[in-house]
Structures are given as C-alpha cells and as structure tokens.
Amino acid sequence: MTILGIETSCDETGIAVVRGDKKKLTILSNIVASQIEVHKKWGGVMPLLAKREHQKNLVPVLLKSLKQAGLYKKILGRKQSVGFKKKLADILTRESLLLPRVSRFLASCEIPAIDGIAVTARPGLEPALWAGINFAKTLAFAWKKPLVGIDHLEGHLLMANSFPPSPALSLVVSGGHTVLIVSRRQGAYTIIGETRDDAAGEMLDKCSRLLGLGYPGGPQIEREAALASKEDIRKFGIRLPRPMLHSHDYDFSFSGLKTAVLYDYRSRKVAVRKGKAYVRAMCCELQQALCDVLVTKTLAAAQEHGVKSLLLGGGVSANKELRRQIAEKAKTQLPGISLYIPSPEFCTDNGVMAAFAGYISLVRPRKSTIWRTSRRIIASSHTSIPRL
Numbered sequence: 102m103t104i105l106g107i108e109t110s111c112d113e114t115g116i117a118v119v120r121g122d123k124k125k126l127t128i129l130s131n132i133v134a135s136q137i138e139v140h141k142k143w144g145g146v147m148p149l150l151a152k153r154e155h156q157k158n159l160v161p162v163l164l165k166s167l168k169q170a171g172l173y174k175k176i177l178g179r180k181q182s183v184g185f186k187k188k189l190a191d192i193l194t195r196e197s198l199l200l201p202r203v204s205r206f207l208a209s210c211e212i213p214a215i216d217g218i219a220v221t222a223r224p225g226l227e228p229a230l231w232a233g234i235n236f237a238k239t240l241a242f243a244w245k246k247p248l249v250g251i252d253h254l255e256g257h258l259l260m261a262n263s264f265p266p267s268p269a270l271s272l273v274v275s276g277g278h279t280v281l282i283v284s285r286r287q288g289a290y291t292i293i294g295e296t297r298d299d300a301a302g303e304m305l306d307k308c309s310r311l312l313g314l315g316y317p318g319g320p321q322i323e324r325e326a327a328l329a330s331k332e333d334i335r336k337f338g339i340r341l342p343r344p345m346l347h348s349h350d351y352d353f354s355f356s357g358l359k360t361a362v363l364y365d366y367r368s369r370k371v372a373v374r375k376g377k378a379y380v381r382a383m384c385c386e387l388q389q390a391l392c393d394v395l396v397t398k399t400l401a402a403a404q405e406h407g408v409k410s411l412l413l414g415g416g417v418s419a420n421k422e423l424r425r426q427i428a429e430k431a432k433t434q435l436p437g438i439s440l441y442i443p444s445p446e447f448c449t450d451n452g453v454m455a456a457f458a459g460y461i462s463l464v465r466p467r468k469s470t471i472w473r474t475s476r477r478i479i480a481s482s483h484t485s486i487p488r489l
Contacts, residue, residue: 102122102460102463103118103119103120103216104118104119104121104215104218104219104459104463105166105217105246105456106220106453106454106458107220107233107452107455108220108451108455109155109159109225109230109232109236110224110226110229111146111225111229111277111450112137112151112154112229113135113451114154114155114158114159114162115133115450115451115455116162116165116452117130117132117166117451117455118130118167118172119453121464124264126460128453129169130166130167130169130170131166131169131451131452132165132169134154134158134162136150136151136154139154140316141316144310144315144316145306145310145316146226146276148227148228148229151226151229152231152232153198155233156196156198159199159236160199160203163206164206164210172213172214173211175209179207181204181207189203189204189239189242189243192238192239193235193236195235196232196236199236203239207239207243212243212245213244216246216463217247217248217459217460217463218247219248219249219250219455219456219458219459219462219463220237220249220455220459221253221256221454222234222251222252223252223253224254224277224278225253247463249462249463252458253278255458256454257271257278258271258273258282258284258412258414259457260447260448260453260457261412261413263457266439267284267286267287268283268407269283269408269409270284270408270410270412271283271411271413271414272411272413272415272418274302274414274417274418275302275414275415275416276317276319277300277302278295278296278415279295279296279300280292280295280296281294281399283402283406293402293406294352294353295352297353297354298354299356299359300355301353301395301417302318302319302415305319305417308387309322311366312325312362312366313375319416319419319420320419322384322388325380325381325385328377328381329382329385330381333382334386337378339386340386341362341365341386342358343393343394344357344358351402353394353395355391358387358391362383365383366383388422389422391423392422392423392426392427399411399427400427400431403431403435403438404434404435409438409439410438410439410440411431413427413440413443413448414443414448415448416450417448418443419445419449427440427442428442
C-alpha cells in the first residue's frame with residue numbers, strides 16, 4: 102500500500118510518499134518547505150502568514166515529492182468539466198491562492214499510483230491546518246482516493262518506530278506539545294502527563310528571544326550552551342528551578358522556568374547580560390534544567406508502567422544533549438527497555454509522520470484515540486475530515 106502524507110499543522114509544509122506492508126514502512130520521498138525565514142522577524146509563528154505560505158508551497162512540494170517517489174507523469178492538459186471546476190472552487194473557497202495552482206496542477210498531472218491520502222487534521226494552528234486539509238480533500242476528490250485525517254501527536258510518536266514492542270511510552274516534546282503517552286497496543290493511547298502551561302519548545306523560543314538569540318529558540322540555545330566554558334558557568338553561578346520535578350505526577354510546567362530566566366536576566370548589569378559569556382552560561386543552565394525534568398519524569402513513568410519500549414519525538418527531541426542524557430540514563434536505570442529516537446530530520450514536522458499514521462489507519466481500520474487519564478478524548482488519529 103502506497104500513501105501520500107500531507108503535514109501543515111504549523112510552519113512546515115511537508116509532503117511524503119511511503120510504501121509499506123504489515124512489518125515495514127519504506128519512505129519513497131520526503132519534501133519539506135520551511136517557513137523559518139518568514140517568521141523570524143516576528144519571533145514566532147504567525148498563523149495567517151503560515152496559511153499563506155502553505156498555499157504557496159503545497160503544489161510545488163507535492164510535485165517534488167511525486168517526482169522523488171517516481172510517481173509523477175506529465176500529461177497535456179486534461180479537460181476539466183464545469184462541474185469539476187465548481188467542486189474544486191467549493192472545496193477551496195477559503196484558499197484563494199491555492200485554487201488556481203491546484204487546478205493547473207491537476208490538469209497537467211496523471212493520477213499517481215497511490216492507494217490513499219493522509220493529512221494532519223489536529224492539533225495545530227487552525228488556519229495552517231485548513232490549508233492542508235482542503236488541499237488533501239481536493240486531491241482525494243480529483244483522484245478518487247480514500248482520505249484519512251491523522252493526529253499530529255501520533256505522527257510524532259510513530260517517527261521513532263512505527264511498530265515498537267508494546268507496551269510503549271512516548272515523550273513528544275515540541276514547540277506546541279510536551280506529553281507522555283502510554284500505548285498498550287497500536288492505536289490505543291493514554292496520556293499520563295502533559296504540560297500545564299507552556300510547551301518546552303515554546304518556552305525555549307521565548308527565552309531565546311529574551312536573550313537576543315532569535316527564532317527558532319531550541320537550536321540557538323543548544324548552540325550557545327555547547328560554547329559555554331566551565332569558567333563562565335562557575336563565574337555567573339546561575340541556578341534555575343526544575344519545575345514539578347518532585348510533583349509525584351507526570352505533568353510538566355515551564356512558564357516558571359521562563360520567568361526565572363527573565364528575573365536572572367534583569368538582575369544583571371546591562372554590560373553583563375549583553376555579553377556572550379553570560380548568555381552562553383544561561384543557555385547551558387537552561388538546557389540542563391529542561392533535560393533534568395524531561396529525563397527524570399520520563400524514566401520514572403517508564404519504570405512505573407512497566408513498558409518495553411521508550412520513544413522520543415517532536416522538534417525538541419533533536420537536541421543532542423537531551424538525546425545523550427536520556428540514552429545514558431535509560432541504559433543504566435532501565436537496561437531492559439529499548440530506546441527509539443528518530444534522526445534529527447524526522448524530529449521536526451514532516452509529511453512522513455502523516456503518511457505513517459495514515460498507513461496504519463487505512464491498513465488496519467480502527468478508531469485510534471489518544472486519551473487523557475480522565476478518559477476524555479482529546480485527539481483521534483483516524484478521524485473524519487472536518488466539513489467546510
């Protein structure tokens with residue numbers, strides 16, 4: 102089965118093609134168009150700008166992805182009936198930039214040999230999500246292919262290993278999410294802990310902006326932390342809190358950590374806080390505080406729930422220090438657990454995560470849900486696409 106995956110939940114336009122059987126998924130293509138340069142001057146993602154950029158990027162990214170997968174064949178202008186054009190206009194009524202581009206593309210592209218289309222349907226920035234959803238609905242209509250909406254969180258946890266030994270524990274840590282998820286079987290998820298305020302990546306972005314490092318914050322802080330000398334760390338003596346480290350649950354809170362950075366920054370003389378040595382020492386302590394909380398709670402949860410697999414996902418999981426520390430401590434504290442961490446390119450948003458989750462939903466139809474401990478459904482990986 103060959104699946105086309107579309108991801109537009111935030112500021113990356115990702116489209117991929119995967120082919121799989123019940124034991125293995127093979128990536129045939131993976132194209133991502135980043136919007137970092139567009140959002141840099143704002144210090145974060147602007148939802149309506151993200152939507153506009155997705156509308157510009159979706160057709161070119163799809164074309165590249167199909168070519169990379171060997172599924173693109175150009176044809177000489179397929180005729181489109183009045184009814185067909187009206188249906189396209191109805192689906193893309195909110196995507197004015199996208200309509201003419203999609204219409205031209207469909208008229209010049211032979212229907213590719215795919216078995217289904219998967220698109221991220223939730224959670225995410227609503228304007229950005231709708232651009233991808235309506236684009237996917239258009240392709241499904243024009244090509245007469247089944248369409249499935251997938252959950253962004255399931256996509257991230259599947260990137261580490263689509264078929265991990267169960268039960269499994271996943272830490273998804275990104276700009277929008279910090280959650281611990283237990284899976285007793287594929288498609289059955291329970292959230293046992295989540296952030297009560299800022300996500301880890303969001304907190305890093307805000308601290309990076311405060312320190313004058315720019316957006317995105319995670320890579321900037323990681324780079325500066327690696328340059329911090331032991332002498333500078335001792336000189337400034339920065340000690341940040343480890344929020345909720347001993348809260349006897351698996352929830353997180355990072356707004357207080359952000360505030361502690363602000364207070365320490367304001368307490369320094371202007372000449373000091375503008376200096377590279379202070380910024381690097383602060384980044385080193387901030388990164389370590391984050392690692393301490395994430396690693397300690399994740400390993401404690403893995404031990405309590407008796408899992409066989411531990412998975413990491415999300416943009417923050419690309420952090421080298423976090424990867425190193427969780428690998429070292431898991432090896433010594435939980436030697437029987439298998440640890441799976443995706444390569445850095447698959448930690449951030451991409452079309453492969455949508456395609457993987459879509460494949461599983463289409464090949465094994467089920468109502469796959471992510472639950473909170475209260476048993477309130479907060480997400481579904483096999484959900485109907487929202488209506489216009």
